[in-house]
Amino acid sequence: MDKQHQKHAKLTRPSLGEFNRNELAILGTNCAAIRHLVNQLIQGLSEKYAIAYVDADHKASQVNEEAALANGATLEFVDKITYRSLNYAQEFNAFQNRQLFNQQDLVLVNGNHFKAQSQIVVIDPAKPLDKKLDKLTDVKLVVFTEGITELPECFNSLPHLADVPILTFDNVAGIADFISKYMINRRPSLMGLVLAGGKSERMQTDKGSINYHGKSQRQHVYELLSKHCEQAYISYADESAVHQQEGLPFILDTFTGLGPYSGLLSAFQTNPNAAWITLACDLPYLSAETIAYLIDHRNPSKIATAFMDSENRFPEPLITIWELRAYPVLLQFLSQGYSCPRKVLINSDVELLQVPNVRDLQNVNHPEEREAAMQYLHKGQ
Structure with missing residues (x-):
């Protein structure tokens, strides 16, 4: 039997829904009740999470004749001072939706009109769900x-609901608390990436192989990261750069010729469902305490968590936690x-x-800087 022809590369896909990684459709009652509940939930959760709501109008709206859309435009952006209005004429599919909602922590969806990967089911006799059971693919609440006081008989065909928690519609605080715990449980794991670099023209040698701490800087940084990550890797440009004798797990660049950007994108391509903390090999003063400080102050609601550089002018990109949502943003910039x-x-x-200690971010790029770093570090041992 001939081996089946593979038309497309086998890529690891991020765990996405229709709109976002974290989305909950609310269905089983009327749209006004759903919107009222959603607004109450947003009021209670918006200080902690960036939340979007997806709904549909029940009738076609007339576009103001002065609006650009009424005159043939396909997109109109209006700065309304306190918020921005972005109106499209074209329809969206899941691919466009995910890009549009990438910045959100959570998307709440009116399940009467749209589907989502997970659901909150409301039991309301006025809006029975017996003909919508196919929408209940992953009920969370x-x-x-x-x-x-009990589930309707039609739910007997969904045995997995026996383990799903039950709350009352008026217990908004309880529902909000449930969603908070749901979000905590979905916080992505943290992987580590040591940017090994390579032979530097300024240093005139491989920065990752320099011995500042009784071992190669590559292995030293790997060990620092491993204490805080589910798994750490060395980032290498290609197979010829790998130091096999160290026995450290590695990721080869699949995006090439982009320097550290190559390593970061290649890491996300390997695992797009984890956040990545990157550490460069040219920071010999970097301490375990500073790495712990960065991780303790991680904000998963942002694209990334980073230190300001040693001169307090710009973000320092090579000791940074990059969240899941950074992957499409990095590709967009590229x-x-x-x-x-x-x-x-x-x-x-x-x-x-x-940064707690500015010295930790001091780059070492020249031989004289390397010698100064060795003298300083050995003096403290």
């Missing part, structure tokens, strides 16, 4: 309206001709920290 991680940080929504 059941909500009883007033007077309801598509516009930019491969500078710092430019991404400067022009994105990031969490910026002051």
Whole structure:
């Protein structure tokens, strides 16, 4: 039997829904009740999470005749001072939706009109679900309206609902608390990436192989990261750069010729469902305490968490936690001709920290700087 022809590369795909990684459709009651509940939930959760709501109008709206859309435009952007209005004429599919909602922590969806990968089911006799059971693919919570004490018989065909928690519709605080715990449980794991670099023209040798701490700087940084990550890797440009004798797990660049950007994109391509903390090999003063500080102050609601550089002018890109949502943003910058991680940080929504010890961010790029670093570090041993 001939081996089946593979038309497309086998890529690891991020775990996405119709709109976002974290989305909950609310269905089983009327649209006004759903919107009222959603607004209450947003009020209670918006200080902690960036939340979007997806709904549909029940009738076609007339576009103001002065609006650009009424005169043939396909997109109209209006700065309304306190918020921005972006109106499209074209329809969206899941691919466009995911790009549009990438910045959101959570998307709540009116399940009467749209589907989502997970659901909150409301049991309301006025809006029975017996003909919509196919929409209940991953129910996370059941909500009883007033007077309801048990699931309707039609739910007997969904045995997995027996383990789903139940709350009442008027218990908004309880529903909000459930969603908070749901979000905490979905916080992505953290992987580590040591940017091994390579032979530096200024240093005149491989920075990752320099011995500042009784071992190669590559292995030293790997060990620092491994204490805080689910798994750490060395980032190499290609097979010829690998130091096999060290026995450290590695990721080879699949994006080439982009410097550290190559390593970061290649890491996300390997695992797009984890956040990545990157550490460069030219920071010999970097301490375990500073790495712990960065991780303790991680903000998953941002594109990234980074320190301001030693001069407090720009974000330091090579000791940074890059969240899941950074992957499409990095690709977007690349598509516009930019491969500078710092430019991404400067022009994105990031969490910026002051480093506890400025010396930790001091780059070592020249032989004389290397000798000074060795003298300083050995003096402290």
